[in-house]
Amino acid sequence: MESTGFVRTTMVPAVAPPISERTVVGWLRTNLFSSRLNSALTVLFLALIAYVLWQFLPWAIRSSWTANSLDECRASIKAAYGEHASGACWAVIRERYLQLIYGFYPAEYYWRPNLTFVLMLIALAPILFPRVPRKLLIFSGIYPFLGYWLLWGGSIWGVVLVVGGLAAAYFLLTVLSERYGLLVAVTSIVVGTILWWMVAVAPLQGVLHSVIPLGLPAVASNQFGGFTLSTIIGVTGIVASLPLGIVWALGRRSDMVIVRAISVGFIEFIRGVPLITLLFVASTLLNIFLPPGTSFDIVLRVVIVVTLFSSGYVAEVIRGGLAALPAGQFEAGAALGLDYWKSMRLIILPQALKISIPGIVSSFIGLFKDTTLVSIIGLLDPLGLSNAIRADSSWNGIVWELYAFIAVLFFIFCFAMSRYSMHLEKRLETGH
């Protein structure tokens, strides 16, 4: 039989990729010198980087670490590097770094913020990394109260009573919701818990403390400052605003008209008002609205305002993630018989939050940096302290060094968040 068809009897073997895919030279050629324009830009930007470093490095390195005032700094730099040399006066950081980190927290208790910080890392670990044993989550649950007690001190009984109230509320919730339905149970328990906190905790704490005096020396809120304060406000705001943001986002997509109206109203109000305005409300106006005699801790007030503010933005980011999910995901969950909350928790939110990670983390980074605004209402965060330090006659006129130090501290935190979000996106990638 004659045949003009062609049939391959052996397959062509795979061949190693061309040199441009494999070596450093190949990488340079494809990425930096692929065309004339690319080569020109490469050279231009290398030159620019070199120029900036050429200007900056001598200033940073020809510096003084030992002086006790700006004048001494200048004199010692001139003595060492010549009449026209200019250098950084890092001595201000050496002298004031403790203050920039701890504010006016009593020096003998520095171990308390330190310990709180370390414990914070431990409490966050199981939330951030799935490989950490799940049992640590119990500690993460206790940590907010423990951290509060460590930082502010006072009798441990206050914290124990507050936690006890929460535990009792949770226990009662499971019992009551079976008997009287969820709505009745939740309302009565929320009211009960708040009453317990407002009415019973203070006197009971006094009684218990007189029996077994167990506690740490109290530190007042006006002694808080520096990077400790930024971290307290920032981390609490971040941790609390994510769940709150989820609630607002779900509320905004709810079928229930009133829930939706309240959510939309809240989100649009938050996004329409500058944070500073809200901070002023927190620092001054709130006292007018609260019943006379109640004093509400200023740091707590700021934390609440920052949390509410951030939750509005987080809600909108999450709403974007929810909108990006195909309707089929909602339908598939419903078709399997999952109710609203289960399908949200198991199917919709895991995906919507994953889509929203870059936006959420951007909001969090923004929030963390916005904590510097509290200096405007008189709290001594690093920026507020830097103004105080520059008002000191020894350091009058110093600018760059302080801000550079503060910038580096903030950069470390924000960069870590940004890297973590990239890591998280990669970890949750299931496409291929």
Place this chain on the structure above:
Amino acid sequence: MNELQDKSADHTGDTDGARPAIRIQDMNKWFGDFHVLRDINLSVNLGERIVICGPSGSGKSTLIRCINRLEEHQKGTIVVEDIVLSSDLKNIDRIRSEVGMVFQHFNLFPHLTVLENCTLAPIWVRKVPKKDAEETALHFLEKVKIPDQALKFPGQLSGGQQQRVAIARALCMRPRIMLFDEPTSALDPEMIKEVLDTMIELANDGMTMLCVTHEMGFARQVANRVIFMDEGQIVEQNSPEEFFNNPRSERSKLFLSQILGH
């Protein structure tokens, strides 16, 4: 051979095949002003296999989506497994856990592995212990011939494999009725057969099935009854032989000539 039937029969202790599994009476539905479903009357017996066909926009998908309340009907009654479909959320969830559904676009959960896709609803809705749920899942994944993919994510599978996982996922809830909404329309031609084979096997096991599909070969081979819909109405109901060889309405003749005519 009849294991699906047996499993579901355990549920009520009733093995009478002639009892209607689904009863739809004078059902009407509107999307806004648009009257999508008009006076639908349909009774489906347990163990029956029904293929619903018709031109696009005729309301076939909407009809089966009404059965598990993915769409809400405005008039008439739908009774599934003796549960009346009303806006009572408890009834809706009960019906949904008795009725499995397979979608055109699979709708697997991309953030969960194949195994987790299959065990999610049994664990959270049926409260089956995780270990038992996994056993069941592996059993059904074996049945749809992809047990070795259990730990992969849906995004790593081909379309045909994804659709077979979707079938297994629905089966893991031990449903008494399965709804198929154009299960092969989004597949490459070479993958249609593997999904149809799975569905045929399911039919042979005695599952009650309602399939919206354009696969007329499947309808001939498997269906007890073919329902032809047009403009929101059931135009013709007949056995497959009668429907394909001797269609009664002008509309079905035209439809058949268009899809079989080349």
